[in-house]
Amino acid sequence: MSEKEVIGICGIGRMGSAIADRLAARGFRLVLWSRGGVTDEFADRNRAEIALNLASLAFKSDIIITSLINDGAVDSVLSKLVETSLPGKLVVETSTVRPDTLRRFSEKIKAKGGSAIDAPISGGPELVREGTAGVYVGGATIDFKRYLPVAEALSDRIHHTGALGAGAAAKIVNNMMLCGYWEVLKEALLTGKKAGLSVETMLDVLLTSPGGSPALKFRAPRILGEDKSIGFPAKGALKDATLFAEVAKSFGIDTPAINAAVESYRTCIADGHGDEDLSAMVRTALEKG
Structure with a gap:
């Protein structure tokens, strides 16, 4: 036109x-x-x-x-x-x-x-x-x-x-991957911290390795507490993760990684960080761990 x-x-x-x-x-x-x-x-x-x-x-x-x-x-x-x-x-x-x-x-x-x-x-x-x-x-x-x-x-x-309906399905697939990524990142960084690595060192390693991603590069300053801006709030991430788990369940698909992310976001929100960027789930877990 x-x-x-x-x-x-x-x-x-x-x-x-x-x-x-x-x-x-x-x-x-x-x-x-x-x-x-x-x-x-x-x-x-x-x-x-x-x-x-x-x-x-x-x-x-x-x-x-x-x-x-x-x-x-x-x-x-x-x-x-x-x-x-x-x-x-x-x-x-x-x-x-x-x-x-x-x-x-x-x-x-x-x-x-x-x-x-x-x-x-x-x-x-x-x-x-x-x-x-x-x-x-x-x-x-x-x-x-x-x-x-x-x-x-x-x-x-x-x-x-x-x-x-295929657009909504594709969005769910894409964001399930991201949701699982943040959960695994939290678990990996907590493990590394217990092993004696600093968060800065681990992120530096990840950002120059296959374990990194554009999403991590974008949110690394927020995980380090250097950037307080909000891309997408933790409470929104919980809402979406809950939706992803429900849709997968309706098809008979088990989602242990997404279920773990749901619990991580619930803890983050219960601790008063629901309005902060979704990366607060990782940052606050590291602060507590």
């Missing part, structure tokens, strides 16, 4: 705000709605219009992006969205939810004249604002191609992973 489509964003939390910031910076017109409201300051900064309700957002937007906290929030918003008319609208679900969450609404969206894809984002708000987050898309090819100009504004790692 020669002219950018108007993007409606449902949910202006950490990720929704980052999506809005990035798309506004890339020249997209935005319409915003959030269950908790949208401030005039935020809307003005992004040259965006605030919708009074979901029906208004749907009417004024071409592509409707949902960025919400969990399955319950997505279910609530989509239940209201399908009560309105959606002729020619593309609903894009970007939250971290079960693969079947959007599929349950697919026929209702079609009956209202719209279509839907799931396109969850891998990476925190800082990567979204830089345009370097990962995007995993599940849905029809025609809908994927329509969304591609928007996805390209958000990401340099875009994967069309299959039919509706």
